[in-house]
Amino acid sequence: MTRLDESPFKEYGKEDYRELLQNHNSRLLRSLYPNAPKKVKIWDESLRDGEQSPGVSLKLEEKLELTKLLDEMGVRIIAAGFPAVSKQERDIVKAICTEGFKNARIAAVSRMLHQDINAVLDTGCDEIIFFTPLSDLFLKLVLKKSRERISEMMVDAMGYAMDHGLGVSVVAEDASRTKVHHILNYFRQALDTGAKKLVVADTVGVLFPETTHMFMKEILDGLNETHEGKYELGIHVHDDFGFATANSVAGVLEGAVYPHVCINGYGERAGNAPLDEVAVALQMNGIDTGLKLEMIAEVSKIAEEYFGIPITSHKPIVGGYSFSHESGIHVAAVLMHPMTYEPIPPKKVGRNREFYLGKFSGTKSIAEKLSDVGMEFPRDILQEIVEQVKEKQEKRDKASRRKVLQNIMNEMEEIRMGVTDEEFWEIVRGIIRKHEQYKDQVDALPTK
Secondary structure (H helix, E strand, O other): OOOHHHOOOOOOOHHHHHHHOOOHHHHHHHHHOOOOOOEOOOEEOOOOOHHHOOOOOOOHHHHHHHHHHHHHHOOOEEEOOOHHHOHHHHHHHHHHHOOOOOOOEEEEEEOOOHHHHHHHHHHOOOEEEEEEEOOHHHHHHHHOOOHHHHHHHHHHHHHHHHHOOOEEEEEEEOHHHOOHHHHHHHHHHHHHHOOOEEEEEEOOOOOOHHHHHHHHHHHHHHHHHHHOOOOEEEEEEEOOOOOHHHHHHHHHHHOOOEEEEEHHHOOOOOOEOEHHHHHHHHHOOOOEOOOOHHHHHHHHHHHHHHHOOOOOOOOOOOOOOOOEEOOHHHHHHHHHOHHHOOOOOHHHHOOOOEEOOOOOOOHHHHHHHHHOOOOOOOHHHHHHHHHHHHHHHHOOOHHHHHHHHHHHHHHHHHHHOOOOHHHHHHHHHHHHHOOHHHHHHHHHOOOO
16 A cells, blocks of 8 residues: 555655654555555446436536546546437437547446347447346346346347447446345356456445445455456445445455546435545545546536536535635644645645635634735734624624525525426326327316
8 A cells, every 4th residue: 555655645745744644544454455456447427327316417518528527537437328218318428429538438328128239339339338236126026027037138138239349347236235146146147248347336325334345345255266357346336325435445445446436426316426535535545546636626616517416515525615724723723734634735636725714713814814915914913803803704694694595595496406397297288188088188187
C-alpha cells in the first residue's frame, strides 16, 4: 500500500504526513487485504442507472457531453443506456457510439432476449451488459423461471451476442440476497461460455461494509478455485442504507477491479455509489483509479444541471460545504496548516476553500477576509468587527428564510415530477377515444 506521504496529494509536503499525522489506512490496509488491486478501472453507470432517478430524462446532447467528460476524465467503461427501452433511447446510444473515445469502452444494457440484443447491436456499442436477478424472490415471483431456465437463456444470449462481435459482461442482480453457491454456479457458467467481466450487485443496498468484505471474499475464493486469472470482478452498490461508498471500497479491497459508480451518486431510490467519493477514497489510499481527479467538480456541476437534482451542501467532495469553514477555531487552524481540518487539498478535486462569516467566526476569519483587499487592523478593531458580524447573523429574519426555502422546495417538486397524473389520464383518454369499444369509459376516467 502506498503511504499517504507518497500519495498524489503532495501539496502539503512529505514531512507533514510523515512526522505529524498517523495514517492508519496506510499502516493497516495492505496487511489486512493482500488481494486489493494496485489499480482499478472505473465503470460509470450515470447514463443508465443514474438516469433512472425519478423524473430524470437526459437529452442526446447532455448524454454526449457527459460521456466525453467521463472519457476525458479516464473512466474505462461507460454504460450509455438501455437501447430496448425506446427508439429515442436507442438513437441516443447509437449517436454516442459513433463518437471516438480515448479511454472508455461504451456499453449498453440488455435483458437476455434476442430483441434486446438486436437493439444493442443496432447502436454499434463495444460491449453488452446482461443484468439478471438471481435471488429466489425474483426468480419465483417476478421472472417465474427456474435457475436451469435462466442458465439456458444466459448461454443462448451470450452466444448470440458474442457471435455478433460484442464483448459480454454478466451482472448478478440482487446477488446480496442470493445464496453464494447459486452466484458461483451462474458465474462459472458465464465464464465457461465466454464472459470475462462479472459483477456482483447489491441491488437494494442491504449489506454492511463488514459483510461486503466477507461476501466478496467468498465469491472470489470460490471463483478462484476453478477460474483463477480468467476473469475480472466488479461491484455494483446502491445507497439505501448509506453504505454505497464504503461497500464499493470494501469490494475493491477484497479484489474487485471494476467499481460501478454514478456521478453525484445519482440513481434509483437512494442512488448509487458516487463517482467522486469512491475515486477519491481509493486514490488517496494508494489504489490508482486512472482518473483526472481535478475534473470531479466540473463533471459534478454539469451533471447536477442536466439531471436537475441538486447536490446537498454536505455531500462529501462536491457538496458546497465540503471545503468550507466558519468556526473561528477551525479557520485559525486551517490558516496555520490546511490539513488540520481538511483530508485533501480542495484543488486536487477541482474545488476551492471557502471561509464563511457568521455566528461562529473569529478574528482570524476577519483578518483573512481583510487581507484579500490589502487591509490590516489591530486586534481590538478586529474584535469589534467580529461582534457585529455575529450579531448580524443572529438577528437575521428566520421566517423569511424559511419561506424562501419552502418556495425552493415546492419548485424542486415540480422539477422532479415525471409525467403527472393529469397528463397520464389525458394520454389514456386520447387513446381510448380512438377505440370504439372503449369510448363509453372515457367519462369514467379521472381528470387528475
